[in-house]
Amino acid sequence: MAAAGGKTYSFKVVLLGEGCVGKTSLVLRYCENKFNDKHITTLQASFLTKKLNITGKRVNLAIWDTAGQERFHALGPIYYRDSNGAILVYDVTDEDSFQKVKNWVKELRKMLGNEICLCIVGNKIDLEKERHVSVEEAEGYAESVGAKHYHTSAKLNKGIEELFLDLCKRMMETAQVEERSRGNGASQTSTARRGVQIVDDEPQTAMPAGGCCTSG
Amino acid sequence: MSQRSERRGIHVDQSELLCKKGCGYYGNAAWQGLCSKCWREEYQKARQRQIQEDWALAEKLQREEEAAYVSSHSSSQTQPPQSHSQPSLATFSKFEEKKTNEKTRKVTTVKKFFSPSSRTAPKKVPPEKESEKREKEKEEKLQGRRESHGETLLRDLKGIFTQPWDMGSPTEESHEGKTPSPSITRQSSIETDRVSRDFLEFLKTLQKPGREIHKQSRAFIESMGNKKDLSAEELSECVQDFYQGMSDRLLNHFKGSSEKVDRVMDQVEKYIMTRLYKSVFCPETSDDEKKDLATQRRIRALHWVTIQMLCVPVDEEIPEVSDSVVKAITDIIEMDSKRVPRDKLAFITSCSKHIFNAIRVTKNEPASADDFLPTLIYIVLKANPPRLQSNIQYITRFCNPSRLMTGEDGYYFTNLCCAVAFIEKLDAHSLNLSPEDFERYMSGQASPRRQDDPAAWLQSGSRVNPALSQIHHNLSVLSNLEKRQQQVMEGAQSLQTELAEWQDSVAREVQEILERYPLEIKSRASAIDAENVENDRLPPPLQPQVFAG
């Protein structure tokens, strides 16, 4: 929800993707500039904020990590309602994780329409030798669904700043468009509100929950 | 409010069956012999009376508060109070609109009143005692329905020990849920007063607009007093519209500084929600209460879920971790005791922080969502927080949206919603169990925690539930006791024979000794002189001598 008319924008961005693709690593790299580091200062890496200044406008970015395990999949809609942007992460060495991204895109578009800015992110490009998802395929797919595609490496700190900066700019544009259209429309009872709802996804093929690195 | 429409009923002669008002419809004993329509009218009149009373009270309070405000803020006295347009007028006209819909809602209220799930102990209050019901309502309004911690704990303990077959018993439903504790009455009015004072103090720092904010907030609370029969969603809409209007105006005033706006809005929310809490928390028009009970029962039925099944990354063996877990549980339970949505949120946040600490200590790395959510689910299952659904709905409906949607509090709140949704939908797959195991645990036929129990061998394949295994356990204890008793008996017997032997041997010994040293008893002389050996040496006895004279 962007601060209407104010100089400060507040954006909510959700991180989606299969377990182990590097979601947590990406945000920790972005907000703390650390990777697999024992000296990370935050108590948690599930909700992080970042203040930005983009072309003179202040932006408060709230980044929401989501539980990626299979068994929590149905909870997605609760996480991503009211979000301005979504970062869909896959691991370039893991074709499965790219398929998961496609599912997320479908679901997000169905639930939130075009109001949400989508970023598809191929992470771990430092493992180029083991790449299993072709660049052309990924970029082609992103374009076909109106999303932007990025290549990142949390390990080498590549492409991450660009990713978030780009996303913020796009979200600001969307917010400005919305503001303008709201200004034209008569009254804005912005009260099509926040009911908690869960969408049953198609029956999952019974698959052991928790990926390779579930702790516990 | 007249709402008589044309008659359509068939006239029937049996006058005793007809509505006492003589309107021509059938009466009903449950409606004091009135027909549904007249009953509704009666009910509404009474209701109207009460609304007027409330209104008068509210006006009086406002006058008092205005006076207090003016006297404590004399600098702005020069400004005539009516100089600003009254923005809440819009809501008033809306309110008129809504009145027309009220009829239909009244029906649901009445119905609710008769339905067994009605919260005012329906079995004890016969429906014809309308006044009584109002009394009750008032009482409830005053008391609030907060359960004390002790009660919650007790109930949760009960939950742990309740056997699965009486978990769903219908009688239980009406007993739990709302337990008014009379001691809250005073406390709550003190709290309301304190919040009002704080609000006034805060507004003073804002100079001129403070007065306007105060006036509008008061007017809004009053207008809400007349809307008690609106559905929960409509109530929410009213409050959210108010927030929106207020923050738009503030944003103008503060020239776009959303931080300042948020600060004021926090205070406004605190002020109005402290006052509205009683009437809008878990309102009768919603099914929040039913959901509360369902969730509570569901959590109870899941008492067997272990840390391992949820893949919770905390190790409760570590003292600091188990300490954090206890604190998290306390916080999530405590949330229910707060009236202001933001205060409730604060408890959820505090609960989450304790969870993060537990994870951090266990794993020594910052928690991600994949660590946090399962742990939160585990905490909710362990705590079984009172009125969880009502609280979630209340926060969703009445919290200032800017806090709820992008802030940190909002993130934790969302996770709590996720946890509840997960618990509601949880199945074998979500716990990595086979469907058979899941069924057996759910029905109480087996318990994952009891596997290494000494009584486990008794369960060999048969359908054994906890109570039976308890009986088996008792039986084995009994047979053990019997064995020991036998041992005692044997011991006693051998002791007895031993004693007898000893007696004999002693007797024998005595006999032997007696034989060895026979006792010779010489017979004693019976005359005194018999034994006198020297008898003959004695002089002869004196003879009598006669002398002639």
Ligand SMILES: Nc1nc2c(ncn2[C@@H]2O[C@H](COP(=O)(O)OP(=O)(O)OP(=O)(O)O)[C@@H](O)[C@H]2O)c(=O)[nH]1
């Ligand atoms: N080589 C390489 N490894 C990475 C990169 N990003 C993350 N990893 C590794 O991938 C593993 C998983 O990273 P996480 O950040 O925990 O992944 P996640 O998506 O948050 O996983 P879940 O929290 O389980 O959903 C870790 O061992 C990381 O060190 C990267 O850019 N390059």
Ligand SMILES: [Mg+2]
């Ligand atoms: Mg993660």
